[in-house]
Amino acid sequence: MGLGAKPTIRDVAKSAGVSLTTVSYVLSGRLGGTTRISEATQERVQAAAKELGYVPNQAARGMRRGKTDLVAIAIGDLEWPWDRALATAAARILPQHGYQPVILIGDGWRRFMLSGGADGAIIGALPPGTLLDLTVGELARRGVAQVVISDTMQPAGFDVLAPGTAGGTPEPEALEGAVTLLLDRLAGRTIGAGTTKAAPWEFAPKEFK
Numbered sequence: 123m124g125l126g127a128k129p130t131i132r133d134v135a136k137s138a139g140v141s142l143t144t145v146s147y148v149l150s151g152r153l154g155g156t157t158r159i160s161e162a163t164q165e166r167v168q169a170a171a172k173e174l175g176y177v178p179n180q181a182a183r184g185m186r187r188g189k190t191d192l193v194a195i196a197i198g199d200l201e202w203p204w205d206r207a208l209a210t211a212a213a214r215i216l217p218q219h220g221y222q223p224v225i226l227i228g229d230g231w232r233r234f235m236l237s238g239g240a241d242g243a244i245i246g247a248l249p250p251g252t253l254l255d256l257t258v259g260e261l262a263r264r265g266v267a268q269v270v271i272s273d274t275m276q277p278a279g280f281d282v283l284a285p286g287t288a289g290g291t292p293e294p295e296a297l298e299g300a301v302t303l304l305l306d307r308l309a310g311r312t313i314g315a316g317t318t319k320a321a322p323w324e325f326a327p328k329e330f331k
Contacts, residue, residue, distance in 0.1 A: 134174060145171075192240040193222070193241060195244050209223070227247075231257075243261070244271070244304055246300075269304045
């Protein structure tokens with residue numbers, strides 16, 4: 123390992139005196155089935171990884187598992203109360219179900235999702251009046267779970283929540299519907315090829331006395 127270089131799985135294998143396959147199985151936790159690795163070997167691999175400071179590549183691991191345990195939250199601007207409320211709701215709810223939110227502002231969510239960056243996405247960053255989005259359509263063809271927040275788009279392999287008039291400031295719990303709907307999708311509780319639902323929140327302007 124070169125000076126200043128990050129340790130690799132090959133370095134761990136060499137230090138522990140085992141094969142690359144053994145290190146992969148131990149560090150990924152895939153020890154069931156026909157694979158049998160002694161506790162002593164497991165401890166040696168884990169000790170070598172700790173000593174070298176080896177950190178697994180989460181993206182590569184996700185690709186191997188076919189699951190990242192990440193959910194993308196695509197928004198336009200964290201300064202806008204509506205977007206901030208969505209990010210807050212996602213950060214509070216998703217970890218309770220084994221997922222971590224990745225907050226993406228602007229158009230960065232497109233490349234992230236197309237590269238397999240997350241298991242699913244809540245898309246609230248599309249321009250008003252969008253009727254068709256090529257990225258959303260491609261992700262739907264790949265079977266990626268998506269909830270699109272839009273008054274104009276129609277479901278086509280993804281769900282749509284109609285936010286209504288977003289003129290007010292939502293309560294912290296106001297956008298739970300989008301998060302729980304995506305969790306239903308990720309859990310396999312699907313409704314046809316997509317569903318349109320009225321959002322379970324209202325942005326009614328506050329009355330001033």
